[in-house]
Amino acid sequence: MTNPYRKKQKAQFWKHAVTNLDPQSITPMRPQRYQFPAGTRIATAGSCFAQNMAKRLRDDQRVCMLFAEEVQEGLPCYSAQYGNIYTPRQLVQLIEEAFERRTPADAVAPRNGRYIDLLRPEYEKNGFSNEAALREARNTHLAAVRDVIQNCDVFVFTLGLTECWRSKIDGTVYPLSPSVVSDDADNEKYEFYNLTYQEIVDDIGRLVDLFREFNAPAHIILTVSPVPLIATYTDEHVLVATCSSKSILRAACSAAESTHSSLLYFPAYEIVTGPFSKGSYFKDDLRSVTPQAIDHVMRVFEANFLPDKRMLFSEGDAAVICDEESITKSIGF
Amino acid sequence: MRALIVSNCATSAYTETLRQLHPQWDVRGVNINLAQQWFESSEKPEFIAFHDNADFLISIAPEIRRTDAKVIKIPGFFFRGLHPDSFHLSGTPSVLDPGGNLQSRISAVAYLLGKSEEETASYFNEAVFKRAGYLDVYQSEKMRTIKVFADNDIRVDDLFEKWERSGNFLHQYNHPKVHVLVDVFLRAINEAIPHSHPGLTVRDELADSTIWPVYPGIGRNLGIEGNLEWRRSVSFNFERLSVSEFVSRSFAQFRTGPRFEKTSVPGFEIVADNL
Numbered sequence: 001m002t003n004p005y006r007k008k009q010k011a012q013f014w015k016h017a018v019t020n021l022d023p024q025s026i027t028p029m030r031p032q033r034y035q036f037p038a039g040t041r042i043a044t045a046g047s048c049f050a051q052n053m054a055k056r057l058r059d060d061q062r063v064c065m066l067f068a069e070e071v072q073e074g075l076p077c078y079s080a081q082y083g084n085i086y087t088p089r090q091l092v093q094l095i096e097e098a099f100e101r102r103t104p105a106d107a108v109a110p111r112n113g114r115y116i117d118l119l120r121p122e123y124e125k126n127g128f129s130n131e132a133a134l135r136e137a138r139n140t141h142l143a144a145v146r147d148v149i150q151n152c153d154v155f156v157f158t159l160g161l162t163e164c165w166r167s168k169i170d171g172t173v174y175p176l177s178p179s180v181v182s183d184d185a186d187n188e189k190y191e192f193y194n195l196t197y198q199e200i201v202d203d204i205g206r207l208v209d210l211f212r213e214f215n216a217p218a219h220i221i222l223t224v225s226p227v228p229l230i231a232t233y234t235d236e237h238v239l240v241a242t243c244s245s246k247s248i249l250r251a252a253c254s255a256a257e258s259t260h261s262s263l264l265y266f267p268a269y270e271i272v273t274g275p276f277s278k279g280s281y282f283k284d285d286l287r288s289v290t291p292q293a294i295d296h297v298m299r300v301f302e303a304n305f306l307p308d309k310r311m312l313f314s315e316g317d318a319a320v321i322c323d324e325e326s327i328t329k330s331i332g333f
Numbered sequence: 334m335r336a337l338i339v340s341n342c343a344t345s346a347y348t349e350t351l352r353q354l355h356p357q358w359d360v361r362g363v364n365i366n367l368a369q370q371w372f373e374s375s376e377k378p379e380f381i382a383f384h385d386n387a388d389f390l391i392s393i394a395p396e397i398r399r400t401d402a403k404v405i406k407i408p409g410f411f412f413r414g415l416h417p418d419s420f421h422l423s424g425t426p427s428v429l430d431p432g433g434n435l436q437s438r439i440s441a442v443a444y445l446l447g448k449s450e451e452e453t454a455s456y457f458n459e460a461v462f463k464r465a466g467y468l469d470v471y472q473s474e475k476m477r478t479i480k481v482f483a484d485n486d487i488r489v490d491d492l493f494e495k496w497e498r499s500g501n502f503l504h505q506y507n508h509p510k511v512h513v514l515v516d517v518f519l520r521a522i523n524e525a526i527p528h529s530h531p532g533l534t535v536r537d538e539l540a541d542s543t544i545w546p547v548y549p550g551i552g553r554n555l556g557i558e559g560n561l562e563w564r565r566s567v568s569f570n571f572e573r574l575s576v577s578e579f580v581s582r583s584f585a586q587f588r589t590g591p592r593f594e595k596t597s598v599p600g601f602e603i604v605a606d607n608l
Contacts, residue, residue: 035473037480153480217479217490261494307473312438312466312600313413313420320411320421320507326430326542326566328345331338332361333380 023276027300028267036154038307041066043079043152047086047160049225049268051077052294053301062306066152068144075122079152080144083120083175086160087195088203090173094119095210098145105170106189108134109182118174121181150215154305157207158268159249160225162195163233163241192233194245200252208260220263221305222253226272228287266304268297336389336526337402338362341409342507345538346514347391353535354528365393372398389526391518407521408481410514411507414474415547415557417467419506420599425590428582429543429565429574435505439465440583442604445595450584454577456608457561459550464607465600467551487521501557505545511537541567 010016011029018026036042043066044054054077058065069081076083085091096102107119114127115134120141128134149155165177168191178190195203204222211218224246232241246269253265272281272293279286281293336358338347348362361383363371368384371377384390390402393409413419418438427435439461443453462468475493482489495516496502502513509517515535522528543566549559561576574582587593595601 035469037473037477040476040480153476216488217476217483219476308466308603310600310603312417312470312603314599316599317411317413317421317506318409326538326568327342327364328362328538329364329367330362330380331345331348332359333363333377333383 018274018276021276023278024296026271026274026276026296027303028270029300030264030304034264034305035307036063036305038062038311039064041151041153042156043148043154044156044158045078045080045082045085045091045148046156046158046223047225047227048076048084049160049227049289050156050158050223052289053156053158053298054078056294056298060306062309066148068147068151069141079148081120081123081141082145083122084160085157086175087162087164087173088157088159088200088207089164089195090175091157092203092206092210093172094145095149095207095214098142098149099210099214104167104172106167106172107138109178111181111183116182118178118181119172121174121176146214149211152215152218154219154221155211156221156223156266158223158225159200159253160227161229162200162245162248163229164193164195165190166193194234195248197248197252200248201255204252204256204263205259208256208263211262218262220260221266222256222263223266224249224253224269226269226281226293227289230287266301268301271297271300334358334388335383335386336360336391337384337387339365339368339390339392339394340407341365341393342539342542343407343410343509343514343518346511346535347407347518349535350515350518350533351391351522351526353533354526369397391522403525405521405525406485407487407517408485409507410478410509410517412474412478412503412509413506414471415501415503415552415555416506416545417465417470417551418462418548419545422593422597425586425593427543428579428586429545429563430568433543435543435545437579437583438598438600438604439608440580441587441593441598442595442601443608444584444587445593445598445601446605446608448608450577450581453584454580457548457576457580459548461608462548462550465604466607467548471551471554482517485521487517489517489520492516492520497555500555501547501552503547504539505543508539508542511535511539 041064042057044050054065057063066079068079071077075081082094093102097104104119107117108131109116109118111127114129115131116127117123117134117138164173166173168189179187211220228242229238229245232238234241250269257263257265272289281290283290336351338344340347344362344364348360352360363380371380384398387402390400391405391407393407395404395406419435420438421434422436422441423434425434425436427433429435439456440453443456479490496513503509515533544564546560546562547557548561552559563574563579565572
């Protein structure tokens with residue numbers, strides 16, 4: 001009987017694809033390269049790790065990083081000033097709000113006599129002077145979110161956590177516990193929640209549906225942040241909670257990818273956490289990711305998705321009007 | 334109603350489609366090169382009169398002359414994902430149809446590198462195609478094509494799925510099969526020209542023109558087995574060329590035609606490094 005693995009490529013064998021290779025050269029490519037055309041407009045969102053991609057791609061001439069709002073000094077670098085978006089539910093709710101599909105019941109809280117946008121508490125960290133100013137800034141931001149969603153060719157979203165804090169009133173999820181960012185948040189209005197595998201899969205499905213509605217040609221690339229949880233609100237050890245959270249997110253990505261053709265998974269998580277780096281891709285706190293890790297991730301991302309710096313085709317192909325003898329030149333004249 | 338179609342090799346398919354959708358309309362079509370010639374020379378006043386009085390102008394380049402008609406722009410369809418080796422070499426007649434300039438990138442590169450005809454024919458294999466990146470450009474071309482049409486408010490991403498299910502949906506990189514052209518046309522006219530969907534029977538005129546093969550390996554994801562046989566157009570009795578005949582005739586053409594440099598061959602270095 002023939003060994004069924006004989007027809008598989010080297011990439012399918014740990015010994016050839018990992019053990020015997022220089023760690024820096026390990027390149028987990030997709031089964032088929034998915035090359036973006038030159039000028040592809042890329043937008044990013046997600047947990048803190050997602051910023052690295054926007055920072056690296058914004059100077060790459062082969063693609064166009066989409067920035068609908070100015071990136072402000074000291075704030076996360078994303079296509080709009082949404083700050084960190086840790087869960088697909090948070091992203092889905094943001095898009096629904098931007099397209100007037102939902103209005104969060106509780107999104108403003110006071111701090112030191114000023115007002116905090118609970119949905120992006122890092123923005124205007126010291127708070128707005130009044131609620132009207134906050135709402136005006138939020139409306140401007142929501143217009144930028146619409147711009148990003150409708151005008152990107154590729155949307156890269158990095159999933160960070162399953163743990164979240166949500167409103168007991170309408171289920172709105174927040175990037176941080178409202179009680180942490182506000183001095184007057186009513187604890188009774190919020191609850192801790194740990195999203196399940198099925199909820200993550202469903203939320204990714206809702207994300208795909210929203211893109212289908214507002215920008216059907218766009219592709220979504222999912223990644224999972226390799227950065228461990230800074231803290232867990234569960235009673236588990238933070239290491240165990242991290243593994244649980246990342247495992248659920250990672251499995252949900254594969255499930256979603258097999259269901260939706262517009263969705264691709266990119267293995268940034270595997271590149272950073274794979275045993276071949278022997279821990280060298282994390283800084284001394286064993287949580288922050290090193291520049292070498294980012295280099296490796298982006299090298300593989302470019303190899304998988306970005307066009308070769310040397311072009312196979314000419315842009316002039318678009319202007320070619322063929323002149324074969326057999327083709328009709330006019331009808332009715 | 335009067336409707337004028339101005340396009341590339343799709344002119345016939347678009348014109349025939351609209352005529353079948355609206356048999357009572359006066360629908361006429363002109364190739365864009367000829368239209369430009371007629372605009373500049375005024376040798377065809379009835380064409381200019383028809384253009385200027387048309388109710389609908391469906392054009393690949395509506396900007397070339399002012400019009401009061403309802404304008405629908407349909408960009409030219411070209412998709413290099415299944416035929417990454419073919420390209421137009423300006424000034425060098427194609428051995429398949431001297432009216433065009435379609436050449437093989439591998440043949441042109443090998444010729445400039447001084448390779449023999451036999452060596453060149455041997456480069457037409459899946460390993461070379463893979464190394465040269467020919468197997469990687471399908472998705473990129475798909476995204477580019479979807480974007481070009483989306484930029485003109487014509488959605489084709491869902492149509493691609495249908496075309497892919499049909500297998501090879503092209504005759505050559507800028508000659509889609511007629512069902513593709515009809516789909517694009519119907520999607521483009523959308524609500525601007527109300528229409529029902531009768532059983533359209535549009536002749537595939539481009540099936541009579543040159544057919545460039547999908548090389549082995551390149552269309553595997555679509556279930557296309559691939560081959561290395563070039564078919565000439567009806568004007569040349571559908572003559573079929575094997576890879577050795579194709580390379581031999583191409584080299585003869587390169588030797589006797591205008592001299593060309595590697596800068597005239599897009600992707601020269603990529604292919605040259607991978608032969």
